[in-house]
Amino acid sequence: MTRLRIKVRGRVQGVGFRPFVFNLARSLNLRGCVRNTSGGVVIEIAGQRAGDFIERLRKEHPARSVIESIESEPVTGAEGIPERGPEGFRIADSEDDGGTTPVVPDLSICDECLSELLDPSNRRHLHPFINCTDCGPRYSITTGLPYDRRNTTMAGFRMCNECGREYRDPEDRRFHAQANACHCCGPRLWFHTVNRSFRQYDSGDPVTSAVKVLKAGGIVALKGLGGFHIACDAEDPDAVALLRKRKQRPRKPFAVMAPDVDTVRRFCLVTEDDAGLMLSHRRPIVLLKKRPGCRLPEEVAPGVDLLGFMLPYTPLHYLLFYHPSGKPNFRCLVMTSGNLPGEPILHDNGTAVEGLSDIADAFLLHDREIFTRVDDSVVRADFVIRRSRGYVPDAIPLGETGPAVLGVGADLKNTFTLTRENLAIPSQHIGDMENLETMQFFEETLDKLTSLYRVRPVALAYDAHPGYHTTRWAEAQSLEGISVQHHHAHVASVMAEAGLKADVIGIALDGSGYGSDGTIWGSEFLVAGLRGFERLCSFRSLPLPGGETAIREPWRIAAAWIREAAGGDALQYMEKTGFLERYGEERINEVLQVAALREFTPRSSGAGRLFDAVAAIIGITGTNTYEAEAATALESRIVEGVSEYYPFETRPTEPMTVDFSAALAALLEDIASPIPAPVVSARFHNTVVTAVTDVAKRLHRLTGIRDVVISGGVFQNLYIRQRVVGRLTAAGLRVHCNRLMPPNDANISLGQAYILREMLKQ
Numbered sequence: 001m002t003r004l005r006i007k008v009r010g011r012v013q014g015v016g017f018r019p020f021v022f023n024l025a026r027s028l029n030l031r032g033c034v035r036n037t038s039g040g041v042v043i044e045i046a047g048q049r050a051g052d053f054i055e056r057l058r059k060e061h062p063a064r065s066v067i068e069s070i071e072s073e074p075v076t077g078a079e080g081i082p083e084r085g086p087e088g089f090r091i092a093d094s095e096d097d098g099g100t101t102p103v104v105p106d107l108s109i110c111d112e113c114l115s116e117l118l119d120p121s122n123r124r125h126l127h128p129f130i131n132c133t134d135c136g137p138r139y140s141i142t143t144g145l146p147y148d149r150r151n152t153t154m155a156g157f158r159m160c161n162e163c164g165r166e167y168r169d170p171e172d173r174r175f176h177a178q179a180n181a182c183h184c185c186g187p188r189l190w191f192h193t194v195n196r197s198f199r200q201y202d203s204g205d206p207v208t209s210a211v212k213v214l215k216a217g218g219i220v221a222l223k224g225l226g227g228f229h230i231a232c233d234a235e236d237p238d239a240v241a242l243l244r245k246r247k248q249r250p251r252k253p254f255a256v257m258a259p260d261v262d263t264v265r266r267f268c269l270v271t272e273d274d275a276g277l278m279l280s281h282r283r284p285i286v287l288l289k290k291r292p293g294c295r296l297p298e299e300v301a302p303g304v305d306l307l308g309f310m311l312p313y314t315p316l317h318y319l320l321f322y323h324p325s326g327k328p329n330f331r332c333l334v335m336t337s338g339n340l341p342g343e344p345i346l347h348d349n350g351t352a353v354e355g356l357s358d359i360a361d362a363f364l365l366h367d368r369e370i371f372t373r374v375d376d377s378v379v380r381a382d383f384v385i386r387r388s389r390g391y392v393p394d395a396i397p398l399g400e401t402g403p404a405v406l407g408v409g410a411d412l413k414n415t416f417t418l419t420r421e422n423l424a425i426p427s428q429h430i431g432d433m434e435n436l437e438t439m440q441f442f443e444e445t446l447d448k449l450t451s452l453y454r455v456r457p458v459a460l461a462y463d464a465h466p467g468y469h470t471t472r473w474a475e476a477q478s479l480e481g482i483s484v485q486h487h488h489a490h491v492a493s494v495m496a497e498a499g500l501k502a503d504v505i506g507i508a509l510d511g512s513g514y515g516s517d518g519t520i521w522g523s524e525f526l527v528a529g530l531r532g533f534e535r536l537c538s539f540r541s542l543p544l545p546g547g548e549t550a551i552r553e554p555w556r557i558a559a560a561w562i563r564e565a566a567g568g569d570a571l572q573y574m575e576k577t578g579f580l581e582r583y584g585e586e587r588i589n590e591v592l593q594v595a596a597l598r599e600f601t602p603r604s605s606g607a608g609r610l611f612d613a614v615a616a617i618i619g620i621t622g623t624n625t626y627e628a629e630a631a632t633a634l635e636s637r638i639v640e641g642v643s644e645y646y647p648f649e650t651r652p653t654e655p656m657t658v659d660f661s662a663a664l665a666a667l668l669e670d671i672a673s674p675i676p677a678p679v680v681s682a683r684f685h686n687t688v689v690t691a692v693t694d695v696a697k698r699l700h701r702l703t704g705i706r707d708v709v710i711s712g713g714v715f716q717n718l719y720i721r722q723r724v725v726g727r728l729t730a731a732g733l734r735v736h737c738n739r740l741m742p743p744n745d746a747n748i749s750l751g752q753a754y755i756l757r758e759m760l761k762q
């Protein structure tokens with residue numbers, strides 16, 4: 001007879017681990033107990049087949065669990081292990097042992113729960129909160145550790161007899177399912193109209209009422225898993241246009257939800273990998289190329305050839321689509337975050353009804369509280385663009401252990417990152433730090449994650465930009481801190497993901513970041529390590545007449561750039577290419593006058609500005625109503641199969657500069673010819689790819705370094721990303737890019753934390 005105490009660490013709570021252990025122990029005739037502790041799961045067993053037990057634990061653990069380590073030690077005495085008894089093996093009370101265990105991200109509804117949901121003979125038929133040990137809310141409802149019902153927002157719901165029986169029955173798939181609920185005892189859903197003309201659709205059944213409002217072209221705000229969504233029928237152009245008007249969101253694409261992959265395929269091209277991602281329990285929004293002749297109204301995603309699609313992930317989502325006839329109520333619904341412009345997603349009934357009453361005609365509300373808000377995640381091909389629901393709070397392994405630190409991130413697309421032992425724990429998407437609400441969301445999430453993971457950071461890192469809100473916040477803390485240059489942090493984020501420590505060739509292309517010389521950078525070629533970097537090359541800066549205004553209206557940058565590159569021939573070029581007519585001679589002259597005044601015309605080497613300017617010159621769009629709009633539209637216009645590129649010069653300055661003046665002249669000639677815009681767009685993209693790969697190869701020859709890191713928002717551009725990776729790999733270099741973290745400023749916090757952590761180790 002062997003007696004063992006086994007400690008299992010990893011993602012072992014909220015994934016059906018204890019029930020699995022229970023059944024395994026019983027099948028092997030072992031006596032003992034299993035308990036959740038704040039540090040993992042502790043199992044005590046006694047019996048002949050203890051060795052088999054550990055082996056099968058390793059091999060057969062539940063699909064959603066991740067085992068990091070199994071430690072076992074022999075136990076003397078009978079402590080905790082009953083000698084005999086009818087049960088022999090039991091689930092013991094949870095214990096707080098001071099350790100921590102990863103909290104599980106929210107999981108989409110599983111197939112079994114879905115079939116019960118739609119089965120008229122099941123007692124949970126059409127129950128909007130059905131879930132089990134394999135599925136349902138986790139991170140968003142967890143208030144503390146260990147993961148038990150009392151540490152979730154389900155604590156206030158008393159299970160009915162039937163639910164309680166399932167919860168206690170080891171043979172049941174809801175054995176210890178902490179969010180277990182049914183029609184009798186679970187959260188309630190209700191319908192609330194704020195627009196009188198939709199009151200007629202209130203049928204008594206909340207889902208039916210909401211469906212009727214949507215069918216009538218109305219807008220419904222619904223409380224979801226991580227916050228509110230605002231929905232309308234995506235195939236109804238008037239409804240989508242109305243939503244745009246009310247949300248004050250002229251052009252930024254809306255995400256769309258469709259009932260299944262086949263429906264998505266009617267509108268978009270879906271690879272097998274895309275389908276797998278959409279069906280995974282993370283259920284992100286996946287960016288897909290529109291099918292030629294896509295029949296969805298242009299208003300859903302104007303001016304771009306990508307659509308963000310996701311599948312339903314809560315029972316309530318499925319109920320909105322479900323019709324007993326088998327034909328879904330809708331083919332697709334717009335599902336956009338329920339927030340006010342620039343503010344974080346709303347998550348409680350009171351503030352949502354107050355805040356969204358001017359946008360929504362009706363509300364679908366419920367009384368299961370969202371403790372932590374998490375937006376939908378966004379994925380493109382094999383990398384994330386927004387890392388939130390379904391991903392957070394998963395940790396990123398950092399190899400060896402190190403001190404606990406905090407990277408506070410950047411001001412745009414903010415996330416923060418905590419480190420603890422050998423892990424980095426990035427927060428969900430927080431947003432743009434331009435208002436008090438977002439700053440509060442930052443602080444509230446920091447409180448929650450530090451307490452869930454029991455991290456006490458010993459130092460913090462922040463961006464070198466003195467004007468960032470995050471910088472000012474960091475400076476007001478009592479913790480010691482360091483500032484990290486923006487593009488150095490971008491590069492370090494990839495080093496963290498790839499486990500690199502030695503110097504790399506770091507290429508960071510983005511919109512803007514504060515440079516070490518006080519100017520705005522954004523097309524940086526660095527030789528970087530974790531202790532510092534050297535800036536060896538960048539693109540020649542472009543003039544921004546009027547500063548911020550020029551970023552919102554990049555045609556102004558274009559005008560000043562044409563003047564700078566073409567000199568006295570500028571107006572002639574503008575005329576030949578239609579630029580003069582498009583933006584108006586008078587306005588252009590005003591801009592050129594401003595451009596001549598240094599104090600009103602800062603310069604920026606941000607690569608984003610280059611894309612913006614070219615989009616304006618080609619005539620795709622001269623304004624940005626949301627970040628990277630012009631650049632996204634420019635990428636959308638590329639025609640495949642073009643290999644030519646425009647000439648550019650690399651000047652031996654300190655640091656080297658890549659000057660695209662010659663490219664601009666050739667591009668203007670093309671437009672005047674006229675060469676079609678999609679070909680010009682492709683040639684321009686090829687020019688950037690060629691410049692980037694040329695410089696990288698040059699730096700490799702100069703330094704002998706083989707590891708090339710690419711980061712920054714420009715690498716969300718799939719055309720550029722794939723070609724840069726392909727060509728540098730073909731040249732024998734090892735290319736690393738962000739995959740787990742977005743290429744955009746969301747990765748800054750990870751880079752900051754990684755740099756600071758290494759610094760403290762030395």
Ligand code: ZN
Pocket residue numbers: 109110111112113114131132133134135136
């Ligand atoms: Zn389930």
Ligand code: ZN
Pocket residue numbers: 159160161162163164181182183184185186
């Ligand atoms: Zn119940």
Ligand code: FE
Pocket residue numbers: 486490510511512513712713744745
């Ligand atoms: Fe950046």
